[in-house]
Amino acid sequence: MSEIKLPKIDLTESPVSKQTLQSLQEAITNYGAFYVKTNYKDHSRLFESAGRLFKTSDMDKSELTIEPGGFTRGFIKLGGESGSDLMELKEAFSYGATLDGQPRNKLEGDNKWPNTLALQDKETFKDFYKECNRISLEISKLLSVLLTGEETTWTELVEGGFSISLMRIFKYFGCSNPNSIGSSPHTDWGFLTLIKADEKEPALQIASEKDGKTAWHNVSAIPEGESDPSPWFIVNAGDFLAMATNGSCLSPYHRVVSTTTDRTSFVYFAYPSYECRTPSFKSNKLSFYQDQSQPSSFKGTRMTEITTQCFGDFIHDKWSQVYRY
Ligand SMILES: O=C(O)CCC(=O)C(=O)O
Numbered sequence: 431m432s433e434i435k436l437p438k439i440d441l442t443e444s445p446v447s448k449q450t451l452q453s454l455q456e457a458i459t460n461y462g463a464f465y466v467k468t469n470y471k472d473h474s475r476l477f478e479s480a481g482r483l484f485k486t487s488d489m490d491k492s493e494l495t496i497e498p499g500g501f502t503r504g505f506i507k508l509g510g511e512s513g514s515d516l517m518e519l520k521e522a523f524s525y526g527a528t529l530d531g532q533p534r535n536k537l538e539g540d541n542k543w544p545n546t547l548a549l550q551d552k553e554t555f556k557d558f559y560k561e562c563n564r565i566s567l568e569i570s571k572l573l574s575v576l577l578t579g580e581e582t583t584w585t586e587l588v589e590g591g592f593s594i595s596l597m598r599i600f601k602y603f604g605c606s607n608p609n610s611i612g613s614s615p616h617t618d619w620g621f622l623t624l625i626k627a628d629e630k631e632p633a634l635q636i637a638s639e640k641d642g643k644t645a646w647h648n649v650s651a652i653p654e655g656e657s658d659p660s661p662w663f664i665v666n667a668g669d670f671l672a673m674a675t676n677g678s679c680l681s682p683y684h685r686v687v688s689t690t691t692d693r694t695s696f697v698y699f700a701y702p703s704y705e706c707r708t709p710s711f712k713s714n715k716l717s718f719y720q721d722q723s724q725p726s727s728f729k730g731t732r733m734t735e736i737t738t739q740c741f742g743d744f745i746h747d748k749w750s751q752v753y754r755y
């Protein structure tokens with residue numbers, strides 16, 4: 431199993447150097463993924479809060495589970511969700527922006543915080559959500575400079591998506607069976623995904639395709655040689671971004687394999703605004719919007735749906751596809 435060394439993008443340097451933009455170009459063309467270094471400092475506190483969240487009683491968890499239908503906030507029990515016909519060895523909790531007034535669409539709504547969760551932990555989660563809003567906007571500006579020559583091309587789109595973007599906290603269970611899976615192969619559907627993981631062994635893998643064959647490469651939570659996990663995130667481009675850039679930015683096909691030790695990750699899905707239309711785009715580069723109900727078909731796409739629905743309606747349907755009873 432080879433490791434890939436994703437390029438590192440330092441968001442703390444100002445102004446961003448030519449070298450950084452070059453690394454970003456290489457990253458989006460070759461992998462659709464890269465590391466970012468940020469000013470975030472609270473890695474330990476964040477994962478301690480996650481540990482306490484998953485200690486919520488089974489009864490409370492089952493009262494606060496996500497409902498079928500595509501609005502995905504609350505607990506997801508073991509086996510409650512899968513992007514394939516495999517059992518994914520994990521439990522999860524999903525939350526989003528705090529609702530301000532009435533929901534304006536099918537992806538806005540109330541979070542399902544357990545009553546037993548300490549206020550401090552809830553604040554840690556909410557702050558982290560806002561931090562991810564900020565980081566995703568910063569990255570979108572860099573990508574925008576690189577790909578469109580202007581900084582603000584996607585600003586409205588990304589800010590418009592703050593109220594529907596999602597944070598998902600995963601607890602993957604350690605398992606010694608090498609064939610068991612934490613997250614089935616997929617592409618992410620939105621604009622950008624930020625991943626912050628606490629792990630002892632790499633578990634995220636990104637695919638490359640050569641001569642019709644798929645090879646998987648480990649991606650560690652932090653770049654090789656780094657010791658402080660706090661500032662580091664992995665970033666994946668989503669299908670929407672791949673389409674909006676006409677394929678200049680790859681949407682990586684990836685999965686999470688089970689490792690012998692438990693792993694926890696925060697995965698922030700930055701969505702564009704609900705009403706926006708997915709740009710039409712024809713490419714045979716890897717897999718866009720793979721049909722989760724036909725998981726074994728690496729090539730499956732749902733182009734018709736993409737171009738006839740607005741993004742939010744489309745995503746709402748995608749979440750229903752991965753819901754398992
Ligand atoms: O937990 C991770 O590292 C990534 C999970 C993932 O790819 C996803 O939920 O879309």
Ligand SMILES: [Fe+2]
Pocket residue numbers: 616617618623684
């Ligand atoms: Fe993903």
